[in-house]
Amino acid sequence: MNRNKISIILGIVCLILSIAIVVQIKTIKGTSSTVAKSFSEDSLRDEVLKWKEKYDNETRNVENAEKELIKIREEITKNDTTASSKEEEITLNNNLLGFTNLEGKGIELTVKDDPNATRETISVVDDISNHIVHDGDLRRIVNELKNAGAEAISINDQRIVTTTAITCIGNVIKINDEKVSSPFVIKAIGFPERLETALNRGGGYLDWLNDDGIVTSIRKLDNVKITKYTGVISSKYMK
Amino acid sequence: MIFIAIIIGCIIGALIGINIPTIPYTYSGYLAIAIIAALDSVFGGITSTLKRNFDMKIFISGFFVNAILAIALTYLGEKLNVDIYLAAVIVFVGRMFNNLGTIRRYYVEKLTSKKIIAKAEATIKQANEEK
Numbered sequence: 001m002n003r004n005k006i007s008i009i010l011g012i013v014c015l016i017l018s019i020a021i022v023v024q025i026k027t028i029k030g031t032s033s034t035v036a037k038s039f040s041e042d043s044l045r046d047e048v049l050k051w052k053e054k055y056d057n058e059t060r061n062v063e064n065a066e067k068e069l070i071k072i073r074e075e076i077t078k079n080d081t082t083a084s085s086k087e088e089e090i091t092l093n094n095n096l097l098g099f100t101n102l103e104g105k106g107i108e109l110t111v112k113d114d115p116n117a118t119r120e121t122i123s124v125v126d127d128i129s130n131h132i133v134h135d136g137d138l139r140r141i142v143n144e145l146k147n148a149g150a151e152a153i154s155i156n157d158q159r160i161v162t163t164t165a166i167t168c169i170g171n172v173i174k175i176n177d178e179k180v181s182s183p184f185v186i187k188a189i190g191f192p193e194r195l196e197t198a199l200n201r202g203g204g205y206l207d208w209l210n211d212d213g214i215v216t217s218i219r220k221l222d223n224v225k226i227t228k229y230t231g232v233i234s235s236k237y238m239k
Numbered sequence: 240m241i242f243i244a245i246i247i248g249c250i251i252g253a254l255i256g257i258n259i260p261t262i263p264y265t266y267s268g269y270l271a272i273a274i275i276a277a278l279d280s281v282f283g284g285i286t287s288t289l290k291r292n293f294d295m296k297i298f299i300s301g302f303f304v305n306a307i308l309a310i311a312l313t314y315l316g317e318k319l320n321v322d323i324y325l326a327a328v329i330v331f332v333g334r335m336f337n338n339l340g341t342i343r344r345y346y347v348e349k350l351t352s353k354k355i356i357a358k359a360e361a362t363i364k365q366a367n368e369e370k
Contacts, residue, residue, distance in 0.1 A: 022256025
C-alpha cells in the first residue's frame with residue numbers, strides 16, 4: 001500500500017471528523033441546557049414553553065374582552081335610569097364576589113416567620129413549630145379583619161372570596177388552590193384605624209404571634225390595591 | 240507525512256464546520272457517538288499504518304460500519320430506556336487507548352534504537368582510531 005495514498009485517506013477521514021466535531025460543539029453551545037439527560041426531556045421542555053405562551057395569550061384575550069364588556073354596558077345604560085341602577089348593582093355584586101380589582105383606604109399587614117429561630121437558639125421545652133406562621137394564624141387574622149369591617153382582603157395577592165379555604169399543605173399554605181409562603185402580605189380595604197386597632201390591641205392576636213418571635217408590621221395606606229379572584233366559583237348544586 | 244495530512248485535514252474540516260449550519264439538538268447525541276467511532280477508526284488507521292498492515296477496505300468499512308452501528312445502538316437504547324451508548328463509548332475509548340499505546344511504543348522504540356546505533360557507531364569509530 002502506497003504511503004501517500006494512506007495519508008490522503010486518513011486526511012479525508014480527519015476532515016469529516018473535525019467537521020462533525022465542530023458542528024457538534026456549535027449545536028451544544030446553542031442550547032441553554034448543559035446536559036440533557038434524555039431526548040424526551042428536551043421535547044417536554046419545548047412543549048411547556050409552547051403551552052405557557054398559549055396560556056399568556058388567552059389570559060390577555062380574556063382581559064381585553066372583559067374591558068370591552070364593561071365599556072359596552074356603560075354605553076348601553078347611559079340614558080336609562082333603571083338599567084343604570086341595575087348596572088350599579090352588578091358592579092357592586094362583582095366587587096363583593098371578588099371578580100374585580102379594587103382600590104381604597106386600608107392597611108397592609110406583613111407577617112413573617114421568626115428569622116432567629118433555629119434548633120440551637122430556642123429553649124429545650126420550646127417547639128420550633130411555634131416560631132412559624134401557620135394556616136390557623138392566617139385564618140384568625142382574616143377573621144379579625146372581617147370582624148373589624150374589612151370589605152376586601154387578599155393574602156399574597158390571593159383574594160379572599162366566599163369559597164376561599166386556607167389550609168396547610170406541608171411546609172406551605174394553600175389559599176384558593178395556590179401555594180403561598182412566608183412572608184405573608186395581607187391587604188385589607190376598610191377603615192384603616194379600626195382595622196389596625198383590631199389587630200394591634202393588647203392581648204390581640206398579633207400580640208400572641210409577636211410573643212413567639214413572629215415578625216409583624218402594619219402600614220396604614222390611602223390606596224390599597226387588591227387584585228381580583230382568578231378562579232371560578234361553581235354553582236352546580238345551588239337551587 | 241501521515242501526521243501532516245491529518246493536521247491539514249483537521250484544519251480544513253474545522254473551517255468548513257464553522258461555516259455550515261448546526262443540526263437539530265435532538266440528533267446531537269447520535270452525532271456525538273458517531274464522532275467517538277470515527278476517532279477510534281483514525282487511531283486504528285494510524286496504528287495499522289505503523290505496523291504496515293493497513294488495508295483500505297478494512298479501514299473504510301470499519302469507519303462507516305462502526306459509526307452506523309454505534310448510532311443504531313444509541314437509538315435502540317433510547318427506545319428501550321437503557322443507556323446502551325455508554326457501552327459503545329467504553330469500547331471505543333478503550334480501543335483508542337490501546338492504539339495510542341501501540342503508537343507510543345513504536346516511536347519510543349524507534350528513538351531508543353537510534354540511540355543504541357549511534358552509540359555503537361561511536362564505539363567502532365573509537366576502536367578504529369586506537370588501531
